[in-house]
Amino acid sequence: RMSARARAASQGSLEEPDDEVVPYSDDETDDELQSEDDLDRSEDQLPEPETIPAPAAGELEDGSGVKVSCQQCWGKLLLKGNAIKTYKYNVFTFLPLNLYEQFKRVANLYFLCLLILQIIPQISTLPWYTTLVPLVLVLGITAIKDLVDDLARHRMDKEINNRRCDVLLNGRFEKTRWMNLQVGDVVRLKKNDFIPADILLLSSSNPNSLCYVETAELDGETNLKFKMGLKVTDERLQEENQLARFNALIMCEEPNNRLDKFVGTMIWDAQSYPLDLDNMLLRGCKIRNTDECHGLVIFAGNDTKIMRNGGKTRFKRTLIDKLMNYMVYTIFVLLVLLCAGLAIGHTYWYESIGSKAWYLYDGLNYSSSYRGFLSFWGYIIILNTMVPISLYVSVEVIRLGQSKFINWDLQMYYADKDTPAKARTTTLNEQLGQIEYIFSDKTGTLTQNIMAFKKCTIRGRTYGERSHQPYHFLVSCIRSKKDPQVLEFFKLLSLCHTVMVEQKGDELVYQAASPDEGALVTAARNFGFVFLSRTQDTITIMELDHEETYEVLALLDFNSDRKRMSIILRFPDGRIRLYCKGADTVIYQRLDANSKNKETTQEALDIFANETLRTLCLCYKDISQAEYDAWSQKHQAASVSMGNREEALDVLYEEIEKNLLLIGATAIEDKLQDGVPETIAKLAKADIKIWVLTGDKKETAENIGFSCQLLTDDMKIHYGEDVKYVSVSFSWYNLILYEKKKKRRRLRLKKLRKRHTNSSSATDSSQPVDDWEKEKRQEDFVDMACECSAVICCRVTPKQKANVVSLVKRCKKAVTLSIGDGANDVNMIKTADIGVGISGQEGMQAVMSSDYAFAQFRYLERLLLVHGRWSYIRMCKFLRYFFYKNFAFTLVHFWFSFFNGFSSQTAYEDWFITLYNVCYSSLPVLLVGLLDQDVNDKLSLRFPKLYLPGQQGSLFNYKNFFISLFHGIFTSLMIFFIPYGAFLQTMGQDGEAPSDYQSFAVVAASSLIITVNLQISLNTSYWTFVNFFAVLGSIAIYFGVMFDIHSAGIHVIFPTTFTFTGAASNALRQPYLWLTIILTVGICLLPVICIQFLYQTICPSVGDKVRAFSHTECSMQHMQRRYSLTITVSLYS
Secondary structure: OOOOOOOOOOOOOOOOOOOOOOOOOOOOOOOOOOOOOHHHHHHHHHOOOOOOOOOOOOOOOOOOOOOEEEEOOOOOOOOOOOOOOOOOOOOOOOHHHHHHOOOOOHHHHHHHHHHHHHHHHHHOOOHHHHHHHHHHHHHHHHHHHHHHHHHHHHHHHHHHHHOEEEEEOOEEEEEEEEHOOOOOOEEEOOOOOEEOOOOEEEEEOOOOEEEEEEEEHHOOOOEEEEEEEHHHHHHHHHHHHHHHHOEEEEEEOOOOOOOOOOOOOEEEEEEEEEHHHHHHEEEOOEEEOOEEEEEEEOOOOOHHHHHHHOOOOOOOOOOOHHHHHHHHHHHHHHHHHHHHHHHHHHHHHHOOOHHHHHOOOOOOOHHHHHHHHHHHHHHHHHHHHHHOOOHHHHHHHHHHHHHHHHHHHHHOOEEEHEEOOOEOOOOOOHHHOOOEEEEOOOOOOEEOOOOOOOEEEOOEEEEEEOOOHHHHHHHHHHHHOOOHHHHHHHHHHHHHOOOOEEOOEEEEEEEEEEEEEHHHHHHHHHHHHEEEEEOOEEEEEEEEEEEEEEEEEEEOOOOOOEEEEEEEOOOOOOOOOEEEEEEEEHOOOEEEEEEEHHHHHHHHHHHHHHHOOEEEEEEEEEOOOHHHHHHHHHHHHHHHHOHHHHHHHHHHHHHHOOEEEEEEEEEOOOOOOHHHHHHHHHHHHHHOOOEEEOOOOHHHHHHHHHOOOOOOOOOEEEEEEHOOOOOOOOOEEEEEOOOOOOOHHHHHHHHHHHOOOHHHOOOOOOOOHHHHHHHHHHHHHHHHHHOOEEEEEEEOOOOHHHHHHHHHHHHHHOOOOEEEEHHHHHHHHHHHEEEEEOEEEOHHHHHOOOOOOEOOOOOHHHHHHHHHHHHHHHHHHHHHHHHHHHHHHHHHHHHOOOOOOOOOOOOOOOHHHHHHHHHHHHHHHHHHHHHHOOOOOHHHHHHHHOOOOHHHHOOOHHHHHHHHHHHHHHHHHHHHOOOOOHHHHOOOOOOOOOHHHHHHHHHHHHHHHHHHHHHHHOOOOOHHHHHHHHHHHHHHHHHHHHHHHHHHHHHHHHHOOOOOOOOOHHHHHHHHHHHHHHHHHHHHHHHHHHHHHHHHHOOOOHHHHHHHHHHHHHHHHHHHHHHHHHHHHHHHO
């Protein structure tokens, strides 16, 4: 037992897993959860929960008057306050923690080790600052970014923790800070207040303790949601003195991150009351349209659901990321091999030459082997730039810029809802250019999710536009009241729902959980059955000309597994009736054998489905008082149970929802979004396979497929019934389009069953006999489906959507994209390589879980074919060039080693090595990664085949890597040997030979800088002033910095650091050396120019052909304009 001010722990139902296991949505994917066996074993090892007896009335007394006791799942009492802490660092921990996190990255740790090696005098071949400056720059930029982010979190935490609210202390409400709240406190909230913790709603100023909340900070939705207190607390806890005497035991689930679920029980005065999410006000929400409400703190601080959802998310990595890491490992292996070879060379050189040359004696009596060992580490230091330290930072900068371009794209801005496109991640942009499979939801994604009541069938008669009976016949039938079934049909629509009504002036405004419900209740109002109001136990409607109030005995709510909802009502005359509406597949299974019009209704349903309408069946059942009393007792017991409550309630719902009588069915229209057919057709031309995963009927899904041009008349259609032996591991029928003979697969599966089934009579031959056969059938299903132009899976649940995506990812190793708009698409979005959320009518859950978000499906075309393709091409071009320029720079040391006795001497001046990647060659390639375009956006959309290189991964792979390597080797050879040959026997204008080491280093470095900057110019397809400035600016910066650090003035200040005094001015005043630089640059670039010309002439790529076509088209248009102008001038003359 606990006092009111002590934190009350919470009891969870025993089936609740912990936060790390539970995903956001009801349905778990294979990727997000452990195997069931692992979970079972972990539960077996848990201790038995301790129990705490419920307090008797008046047992818990303290000054506050609030008496609440809770217990946690395993009996641990948590005494935490409501203060939150989202920041990572403080003054003392920032530096050590941030450095620790950064050095967990292999590249940073590698360069730290190099820095340590450079401090050792015996092996140091470069000054320590050559590694320290780039390393500090990289670490500093990252640390500053982390610091700015953390300071913002500090400010936010301080502001939130010091917000104030009213809490019940010593019998009256007093102001206190949020951080001082504890579990068990009673708080008072007013209109527009933020909710400080997860609170159980006790009462409010609205009738029936109704409370409206805005959940924008929780799930991104701006539409208001309603919460409702229990009837008993609404009646007995309105005043301060009543709240002060409140004494109850709350048993609830363990703190978790499930925003869509809460399970608890309140025991008060020896009575048990079930608690669910509708009774909870969650932290992060805001009170709206409610003057005042009272609540009890259940979870506080970091135990609240919004804070639990701030944990780790699954990190998605692109194929290029993985390939880039492997290439860095390859470079490191090459580095070790090169250094080992050079070390061996130094060992033999010293033994045969160095030890015998008296002028090379250094006073150290090291053996040849030991000198070779030291030389190995010396070359590790010299050649370290083969592993580029700035690569990862540059990649992040490019990705950030590409994400901003997506956010700023006005052609993906939806003006009707003021919704721009949003890149919610910066790590996946280039993956958008490699998509092979798209998995799409239907409702709200391909369609508008704006429902309109179009048709209905009652007692076998169909009413609606272009049907047997127009609506005016139906209206006259209702007015005459001759057909009770018609009246019952619309009465059901006005009663069986969870819609809330709000009076705005003289107008009734319905707030529905789904567009379907809103459309049906509105249709009932249009036909004279007006839903007026509801309380916790009554519903009031206007039936044509008189008002009726019905007592609500039970509400059997809808979920994705039940696919139906029911309500049990007591009529004014005392009758008890159950109304039910749901999908035809579940309703027909529960109809009474004597129910009429089943066949005619089914025919009408098929017609509706062929017209792409969404259908629901309506039915009812009269219940006797005795039957209801027996069922109600079991329902009350199940609703307050803490273990397996949902399963127990489902069993009871099944028990009461049988022997139903069919009334009819509704048909609702959901139109396609603008541009969907054109988008699908364009994506199909880009060789992207599109799968639609929907919960609709097969006929509806098929007709939607034709209307959006996913299916075409020249396709051969096969249905799930024909191939269900392939997909028995799933519980739905699949509409599969394929063009492959089935005979071979049937024989293969038949052999598999014979091989792995001991007795055919003991098992069902249509089901897999073991995991191996199940896996094989799944692979066969994917093999067959992936050969299709399109696949439609109908009647699928959210979990099955995610399983389909996971199966294709696992079996085909393909890059997948999922797109959806609702909470039922969250698992599918999380499972795919890239998740896209559409901000539609079903809220923002899909957007909050996505990587990219926009308002209309048609924007997917531009996201993939323009931004995705550009991002992929830019990143590939950046990486190829980055590796090339580093190889060209570093391998000059390798060639130089053959002429210096493998003595680990550098070929360049130390500060050139330090600044090469930072200042001299970084900006042009960075701009190519940000701005380059092979063709413009219009041509990208006009020619979808341009997308194919990304799917094939042809622009960046190991072949391209080795091409960059050999290109770098060739450039380094020219950079070294052409100046070497020119310096071999030469004489300067002043009669002195400029063949000293420092002059050679200046010429080699100058040749390198000009070559690599002109090389990126050859690779640039889209020129802007910024690119032009970057190339010339980089060369200018090099010469400016070089003359400064080679000046006598800086040498006087730092004589040991800047030793190339006058080398640049002495070397570059010789015309002969300028000719050497020009010759070196020309020979390096000429083969590249020739090869590019030959490729574009002999075997042009798709991009080359499109560019040539574009140039030709522009020339013809220009000629036509000139010709038209000439004719106009002639006529005028």
